[in-house]
Amino acid sequence: MIPIDGLPVLTAAEMRAAELAAMVGDVTEATLMDRAGAAIARAVARLAAGREILVLCGPGNNGGDGYIAAAMLRRQGLPVRVAASEAPRSDGARRAAALWDGAVEPLVQAKPAPILLDALFGTGLSRPLDHSVQQALCRLASAAWLRIAVDLPSGVATDDGKLLGEMPRFDVTLALGAVKPSHVLQPAASLMGQVRLLDIGVSTESQAHILARPGLPEPNATSHKYSRGMVAVVAGSMSGASELAALAALRAGAGYVLHLASAGPSGPASLHAVVRRGYAADALSEERIGAIVIGPGLGRDGDASERLNAALVSGRPLVVDGDALRLVQIEALAEHDGSKILTPHGGEFTHLFGKTADDKLSATRRAARQSGAVVVHKGADTVIAAPDGRAILCPEASPWLSTAGTGDVLAGAIGAMLAAGLEPFRAAEAGVWLHAQAARACGKAFIADDLADALSAVRG
Ligand SMILES: NC(=O)C1=CN([C@@H]2O[C@H](COP(=O)(O)OP(=O)(O)OC[C@H]3O[C@@H](n4cnc5c(N)ncnc54)[C@H](OP(=O)(O)O)[C@@H]3O)[C@@H](O)[C@H]2O)[C@@H](O)CC1
Ligand SMILES: [K+]
CATH class of the missing domain: 3.40.50.10260 (YjeF N-terminal domain)
Known part of the structure; x- marks a missing residue:
């Protein structure tokens, strides 16, 4: 057996x-x-x-x-x-x-x-x-x-x-x-x-x-904060969600996490390790950014659309989550010529790719081909697919993950893996694995903040 x-x-x-x-x-x-x-x-x-x-x-x-x-x-x-x-x-x-x-x-x-x-x-x-x-x-x-x-x-x-x-x-x-x-x-x-x-x-x-323990990026004697991976989290109207993504990116191992918020520095003073700046579109074209995480708490107003467009034209590697999945057009995604990972749950997936009678594996593979992105189709049975047909099926995740903010944590963890240099499919796999392990380590009735904190320990 x-x-x-x-x-x-x-x-x-x-x-x-x-x-x-x-x-x-x-x-x-x-x-x-x-x-x-x-x-x-x-x-x-x-x-x-x-x-x-x-x-x-x-x-x-x-x-x-x-x-x-x-x-x-x-x-x-x-x-x-x-x-x-x-x-x-x-x-x-x-x-x-x-x-x-x-x-x-x-x-x-x-x-x-x-x-x-x-x-x-x-x-x-x-x-x-x-x-x-x-x-x-x-x-x-x-x-x-x-x-x-x-x-x-x-x-x-x-x-x-x-x-x-x-x-x-x-x-x-x-x-x-x-x-x-x-x-x-x-x-x-x-x-x-x-x-x-x-x-x-x-x-x-x-x-x-089937999902298995992936190879995780490890620092060595020559590593510095940028080589460990710089993640820029674009905030919006609900900064709690983007704060969670930023915390998760750090806990998953990113070397530098930049939180770009509307009104300059914000957030709980306890998160000293997150670098906070006011949002400006040109901040996203910074060459050292290894991944932009956009969507958690972004909102869906005009500002949100503008930020999403700036992220798309930056050409930097992208993790597109939450509200950004409601705003983004497939055609615009296909034109972004950098690495990209989409992390829709079932509702966001249907909104983006339409209703389908296909099974989840086929539907996710089709979505990845169509968008040119790695698609992490979330749920109790998360399926990850790459445009080239590779796919990973994840065994049942902890039902306690069904609480607010856990998706933001996943987006941050994937962002950290992408920024560390893993190719998008492997970054998505590593982020999903870390997230599932963290949920297991948290036991029952945890909150998203606990989940983000647990990422450090489960890296092993
Ligand atoms: N192939 C190999 O080399 C090896 C295969 N192996 C084993 O074989 C299994 C697959 O075998 P299988 O293809 O015979 O299918 P199986 O599931 O036994 O049933 C099909 C039969 O049921 C019928 N039927 C269907 N639905 C029905 C229903 N609701 N109510 C009533 N009848 C229904 C259907 O006839 P139908 O009426 O659809 O024409 C057909 O007669 C596989 O899971 C593994 O265990 C291993 O031994 C290793 C080597
Ligand atoms: K059986």
Whole structure:
């Protein structure tokens, strides 16, 4: 059972292609299914610790994995029963079912067991479960002590995180061969429990990966405040938000943070490390600025638009957040020829790029291509995409992040990474990782100021 940090993410079609590519020489679909069944049996034996296991098998190859695992668990002397929603339909499932020498109970009449192994449907699910199957799954899951899903919980679409109907909550999901988008996209991800990968010897490559600890810029003996990264935070009508971004940039490791406010020096006296100046458009073209953070507390009035335009024409690397995402035009962004990172939440994303039926990964990739910017599409399942197609999917973030000011902290942290010289995609990744780690370190009911302060410690 492999933790999923940093692993490639494959859609159902990409996984199928990877499996086909793996079937060379004497490796057949049966070989892969046997490997999957054996890996599942090993994992389940460890998790079940001797308790009775009920394996639910569907008609396709997900069911096939279930029959193989059941047969292996029984050979190990563990108490196992099998219940099926219908007879096997695929060749793989028929072969696997023939290897199970016990009884097969009808799913709707099956009695619960402490360990539930759901092998009803995986990547081949094409429509909602029949009502009776869904009811049986929910009934057996609610009576179980531990619920384990094979590849994906049955009822989850593979590529977009959608639920095709009412679903029970699982404790462990054993992804086979590769992580799929729904293992991290919401709402599906919140029902999966711990997601672990089982290796079945299929080589998987993808431009999309799960977030992992990134390389963070570190100072050395020759570093000075400008080489560590100079961040200019453009303030507006609500200076608290831009103050938070400035604090976060410092705490994330920036060497110099300039806060450009409307009416000259402002803000709490405790923040001595932030350099405060009155805003002037020509201050933004200063060559040493490694990143301009614009948007937190900017407002949406004429002054705000003017500042945004000045930031765009400065050509300096940009982090565009909050109010600036409501003011900016995609065309103007595409014309800015420096590095740029947009950090929209769902509402800002729709405002900028329009409503779409696409899944979050595809929509974010399209937005990055269209704007020429790295897009950090925030949420419980943040997706980062670059114009060249690279993407990072982030596992569920702390729900306590849903409080005012946490977005400002993220913008500041990303600004610090950009100013330190990371390329925009890596800067976004590093900022998002630091932010998630800081949230974890803060525990519950923290405020955005705590989150910004925690960034220093989680840099490690
Ligand atoms: N390929 C490989 O090499 C390997 C694959 N592996 C495993 O295979 C899984 C993918 O297998 P799969 O493609 O057979 O899909 P699976 O999810 O079992 O179900 C498809 C079947 O269900 C049917 N069906 C769909 N929706 C339905 C519904 N709501 N209600 C009722 N029926 C429904 C659908 O038929 P349909 O009616 O749509 O034509 C079809 O018969 C994958 O997740 C992994 O576990 C591993 O063993 C490693 C090697
Ligand atoms: K399943």
